Amino acid sequence: MARRGILGLFRDADGAAEAVDWLRRSQFSSEEFEVLTGSPYPEGAFGEGHIKHRLFIFPFVGAALGFAVAILLNIGTQVSYPIVTGGKPILSLPPMTIITYEGTLLGAILFTVLGIVFESRLPSRLPKIYDPRISDGYIGVMVACPEERLNEVDRGLRQAGAVDVKWEPGAAAKI
Amino acid sequence: MASSQEVTRHLLGGGRGRSPSFWLLVGVLTVLFGAGVVGLIIRLQGGFHERSVWGYYAATVAYLLTITQGAPLVAVALRLTKADWRRPVTRAAELFTVVGVLNFFLFLPLLALVPSAQGRSTVWLQWPWGAPHVWDTLAWALLVLCGLALLYTSVLPDVAAARDGATGFRQRVSAWLASHWQGTERQWRVQRGGLVLLGVFYLMLFVLVHTLFSSDFAMSIVPGWKDAIFPPFHALSGLQSAVAVTVVAMYLWRRAEGQPYLGRDQFWALSKVLFALSLLWFYFWFAQFLTMWYGRLPIEQTLLQLLMVGPYRVPFVLAFSLNFLVPFFILLWNPARKSILGPTLAATSILVGTLFDRIRIYVSAYSVEESAAHILEQVPATRLPDGVDILMVVGLVAGAVLFYVLAARLIPPIAIWEVKEGLYLRVERLFLRKGVSVVGKPE
C-alpha cells in the first residue's frame, strides 16, 4: 500500500491536539503520525503515544566497554614496561583507579551521545514537506497516509484548524 | 486534594501516638537509654587517666553528632533552594535538633580526655587561652542553641494552630509558646527571614563544630596526623548521614502512621541527593587516601595502617562498603531510586556504615598512647568493645531515638504551615491532553 506524507500546520497547540484526536478516531496508530514542534512540550501533551526508548542501556554498555579498555591499558602498560617508580608497586590499585575512572566515564559519555542520536532516529533526511514555520512556533502534524485516504486526512486536518496542509509530491514515501 | 482545614486537623491529629505500641516503644527506648547511662556512669567511675577505654564513647558522641545534627540542614537547604517537594520533609529533619541537647551533655566528659592545645600540634596553633576546651564547648553550645531557635521559628505557626485547636495541658503550653503569633503578614515575613538567617548560621556552626571536633578530638590526639581534608570529610559525612537519617525517619514514620504526605516524590528527590553525597563521600575519602598512599612518607603509611588497613580494617571495610558501595549500587538503578524502599535501604546502610566509620576513626585515635613523640611510630593493637562499651553505644543511640520520638509526639512532625502553603502553590491542571502539576513560584 503506497503511502504519502501529509503535513498539517497549526498556529496553536489546541488545534494540533484536536487533529491528533481526530487521527486516533480515524484509526491511525501512533506510528503513522507525528507531531512536530519548535520546542519541547510535556510528553503526551498532544495525545501522542508514550515514547519507548532504550537510552538508559547505552551508558551502561559504554561504561562497561570503557572500563574494560581502561583496565587493559592499565595492566598492559605496566606489565610490558615494569619499572617501579617512587616505590609504588606494579599493578597497585590506587593509581590505576584514575585512568580506569576516566576511561569508564569516557565510554559512558560517548555511548550516551550515540544513544541520543540513534534513539532520536537521527541522522535522517528532512521530509520534503517539512515547513520552516515549525521553528517559528507553528505545530505540524505529519501523517504517513495511505494514498486513498489523503483527501480525508486533508479535510480532517483542516477541520481541526490547520492553516496550511501540504502534500508530499508524487512518489511513495515514508516518514 | 485535601483542603487546608483537613490538613490542619489531620496533622494536629487527636489520635496520633496514643496507641499502646507507641508507649511500648518509648518504654523500650527508655530502658535502653537507662542502660546506656549506667554504662557511662561505670566508665566515669573508672576515671579519665586512661584515654583508650573511652574510644567507643567518643565514637558514639561523634556518631550522634554526625547523624543527627546535620539533619536540620536538610530542611534549611531545601527551603533555600525552594524545592517544592520539600514541604512534608522539613520538619522530620528539623526535629533532630532536639537530639543535639542530649548530645551536648554527652560531649562534656570528652573534654577531660584532651589536653590543652599548648605545646601540641592543633588547629589552635599558638592561641593563648582556653583552647580547645572552652571554645569547642562554646561552639557546640551555640550550635545547639541555634538549632533550637531554628526549630522554634519553624514550629511557631504550627504551635499557634495547636493553641487554637487543642485543649487542656497542650493548649496551655502552646498558648505560652506561641504567645504573639497571629499570622499577620509582617509576622510571616519575619518568620521566613528568620528561618533563612538562622539556617545560614546553623550551617556555619555545623561546619565549625565538625571541624573543631574532628581535629581536636581525633586528629590532634595522634602525633603526626596532619590531614587538611579530614575535617571537611567529617562534615560531609555529617551531611550524608543527615539525609540518610531523614529518609529513614520518613520511612519509619510512614510505616507507623500511614502518612499520606510523604510519598514517592519526597523519597525520589532525596535519593538523588543521597546518591550525590555518597559519591562525594568516596571522593573526599579518595583524595585523602591517594595523597597519603602516593607520598610514601613513613608517617603517612603508619596513619593509613592506623585508620584504614591495619588493626581497624574490619570497621573500615564495613564503613567503606556501607557508606559508598551499597548506596552507590542501589541508587545507580533508576527503578530503585524512584521507589520508597530503595532510598530507605541505602540510607539504612549509610547510618550503619557511619557508625563503623566513626569507630575506625575515634577508637583507633583514642587507643594511641599519650607520648611526647612528634610522629606516631607504633600502631596500637585492635581494641574490641567490652560490655560497658556496648551498653553505651546501644544505650546512647537509643537515647537519641527516644528524644526524637518524644519530640515528634509534642511537635507536629510535619510543618503544617509549609504543607498548607504548598496546597495553593501547586495545582493539578490539564496541559492540552496531559495532566501536569503547575508549581507557583512567588517572589
Add this chain to the structure above:
Amino acid sequence: MQERRDTSFPQINQDLLRGVIKTPIWFWLVLGALGMVVLGGAGAMGYLFYVGLGLTGLNWPVMWGAFITTFVFWVGISHAGVMLSAILRLTHAEWRRPATRAAEVLTVFSLATAALFPIIHVGRPWRALYWIFPYDFARGIWPNIRSPLIWDPAAIFTYLTGSSLFVYIALLPDLAAARDHTTGWRHTLYSVISLGFRGTARQWRLQVMGGILLSALILPVFVSVHSIVSWDFGMTMAVSGWHVTIFAPYFVIGAVHSGVAAVVTLLALMRWVFGWQDYIRREHFDALGRLMLVVSTAWLYFFFMEFLFALYSGESAEIALREMQVFTPPWSYFFITFLLTAYFIPVPLWLFRGVRRSVPLMFLTSLSVNIGMWLERFLIFVPGLARKQVFTFDWYTYRPSAVEITIIAASFAVVALGVLLFSKFFPLVPIYDVKEGEVFSTRIEVGRRKVPAVVREE
C-alpha cells in the same frame, strides 16, 4: 520569573539568531583586534620556540611559573560550563535557560586553550608530538599510568570530548532553527550538521532526557579533572606545601568559584553586545550572585583549611613557604590583592540585592574574582617552588618575562575569539530552551494575585 516578558517564537528566533544572521561592523573590528593579539601571541610563541625556554623567567628551582598558573586558571574557568549547566539542569532550575550554552561554550574554549600551555611549556612541542605519533611500539616503552602527568591528559581529553559532545547535542535543535532561517551555503551547512532534526515528540523527549543523562555523566568527570590537575602538584613530595590531602576539593571549588564568575562576565557581555535584555535578565544575575555567595564561601572554608593545616605542625618548610606568600614583597602584595579581589571585596557586595541585580557591578565583581583566582594559583605554585629547598641559599624567586606575559595575554584573546566566532555560527543562548521556558510557564491564581508558575511533568 515575574520579569519574563511574553515573547513569541518568531521574536525569539529573530532575537537569538541575530548574531548568526547579521554581521555588524563591530564584529569585524573586534575580530580584527582579537586577531591581532592572537597573532602577537603566536609570534611570541614562535620566538620562544626558536630561542628556547631560556626566554622565560623560569629558573631553578622555579621551573613552573606563569604558564602552568595560566594552565590551571583556564582549566578552572572551564569548570563553569558543567557546573552551571549540569547542576542546574539536574535541579530543574528555571533560571538556567539562557546561561547554559554560554557556560558550556566557555568550557570548551577555555579547556582547549588550557591544553596549549603544557604543550608550550614542553619547549620543543614537535618533539613531544614526534614521540607520540606514531607511537614507536618496537621500543617497548609505555607511558607510566601511575604518574599524575599521564592522568592529567587523560582527564582533560575525557572532559574536552565530553563537553564538546554535550554542546553539540544541546545544539541540535538550534541548528535546526538556524537551518530554517538561513539560505544558501549556510542553509546547507546547518542542514547537514543538524542531522535532519525536525522536532518530533520523540526527538524532544530524547533531547531532554539525554541532556539530563549527559549532565549526570559529565559531573563526575568535571570533579575529577580539577582534582587530577591538583594531584599534578599534590602527589609530589618535593614541595611540602603541595602535598596536602585537601588539594583536590580545594582546587575544584576554586575552579567553580572562578568559573561561575567567568560565566557572569560572559553573560553581561552578551547582554550588552547582542541586546538580549529580555533573555539575560537581572533575575539571572541575581540568581548567579546567590550561587556565587555559596560557592565562594565554601571556597573560603577550603582555603582556610589548607592554610591552617599548613601551619598545623609548624614544619620549617611550610613556615618558609607561608612566610614568603604572606610577608615577602612582592608576594605579600599579591596575597593581599588575591584575598581582597577573590573574596573580601566581591562577596560582601553580593549580599546586597541591589548589587546582584546591577549588571555593571556584577560584571566588575566577577572580573575581580578572576583576577584573585589567577593570583591564588600563582601564589601556590611559585612560592612553593621558590622555597622548595632546605637551605636558604637555594631559595630563589621568579619574574615572568615579556614573552610569557604576551603569550598569557594572547590566551585571553584566544578564548574571546573562540566564543566570538562561535557566536557567529551558532546561537549563544539556547533557543529551544528559552522557547521551552515560554511553553512551560504559566500563572496560577492565589487569592487576588496571579503567581507565576511552571509546569512540572513528574
